[in-house]
Amino acid sequence: MVCYVSYVQRKCPTCGVSFEFDPTSKWRPFCTRRCKLVDLGNWMDGVYRISRPLGVDDLQEDEALLSQLMADAKTDREKQ
Numbered sequence: 001m002v003c004y005v006s007y008v009q010r011k012c013p014t015c016g017v018s019f020e021f022d023p024t025s026k027w028r029p030f031c032t033r034r035c036k037l038v039d040l041g042n043w044m045d046g047v048y049r050i051s052r053p054l055g056v057d058d059l060q061e062d063e064a065l066l067s068q069l070m071a072d073a074k075t076d077r078e079k080q
């Protein structure tokens with residue numbers, strides 16, 4: 001009898017491709033590093049857009065994220 005316990009098909013949340021889920025993978029639940037980074041980028045982009053109208057006080061619970069967002073905003077302004 002063959003045991004399939006470790007064989008789990010998952011759909012990548014980023015690209016929708018079915019892949020063999022590896023519980024030890026660094027990129028889970030994504031199929032590849034690229035898809036994980038894409039998802040992270042989308043998330044950061046969303047946070048960035050949502051955060052813009054908010055005041056500094058709204059972000060004080062995460063100063064690291066705030067300083068990252070401020071740095072990004074500065075970079076964006078310099079590019080324009």
Ligand SMILES: [Zn+2]
Pocket residue numbers: 012013014015016017030031032035
């Ligand atoms: Zn993927």
